[in-house]
Amino acid sequence: MFYDKVKESAEYILSRINMPVDVAVILGSGLGKIVDTMKEKVIIPYQDIPNFPQSTVSGHAGNLVFGKIGETKLITFQGRFHYYEGFTMKEVAYPVYVMKLLGIRNMIVTNACGGINETFAPGDLMIIDDFINSLDVNPLIGENDERFGPRFPDMSEPYNTILREKAEKTAYELGINPKHGVYTFFQGPYYETAAEIRRFKTAGSDAIGMSTVPETIAANHMGIRTLGIACITNMATGLRTGHHSHQEVVAIAEQSSDKLCMWIEQLLDTWDK
Secondary structure (H helix, E strand, C coil): CHHHHHHHHHHHHHHHHCCCCCEEEEECCCCHHHHHHCEEEEEEEHHHCCCCCCCCCCCCCCEEEEEEECCEEEEEEECCCCHHHCCCHHHHCHHHHHHHHHCCCEEEEEEEEEECCCCCCCCCEEEEEEEEECCCCCCCCCCCCCCCCCCCCCCCCCCCHHHHHHHHHHHHHCCCCCEEEEEEECCCCCCCCHHHHHHHHHCCCCEEECCCHHHHHHHHHCCCEEEEEEEEEEECCCCCCCCCCHHHHHHHHHHHHHHHHHHHHHHHHCCCC
């Protein structure tokens, strides 16, 4: 039973950290440097956690790292799971279900993605205001377990307004000029065609990537407040010359990682737990 598997994962993690956690952070490709700023770290490889999926994508370390930034206790997920890897949507969102049973009420989710809004540039950081799910599946399809959340969850505010406002204020205090926009979830693993980008641009998308939305849907289902920050690593097909590569995505994300880490670290210092 899915709930029992998640419970076993959560119980193992709690046996290793033995204290409550304030915030969880899911780190996208090349955005793992925040772990370097954490104190009192406990590193748990995904492979050690019962029932936990295993990441197969380069740029994703595959560790759960517990520690502190200031007085805030957090868990970071170094590596996530993608639908294109062959996981089910429930497996893609598995870490979020574990968060629920760990008692976590706040989540920051980050990603590396392509820009569609032509005012964006590689290296920009975007506060995600809303999402478009371009797939016909999501983690909530199938039998619902009321212990996680209601059958028909509201999705009018997938990214918490208060957290977005606080993130914007903190960014400006640090001299970061954040973008805002709508993030579209694309199945992948191929990079989108120019025609597909024109379609999503017409639909109101500002950025596109292959993650984040399944975790966001699951978090909202379970009442976990969510803040999403996207790192624009390249302009999408048709808005640039040349070809895409995962190496390019990771390289640009790593360049922006210091700025993102500074932003999240400052934000956590003022986090309302």
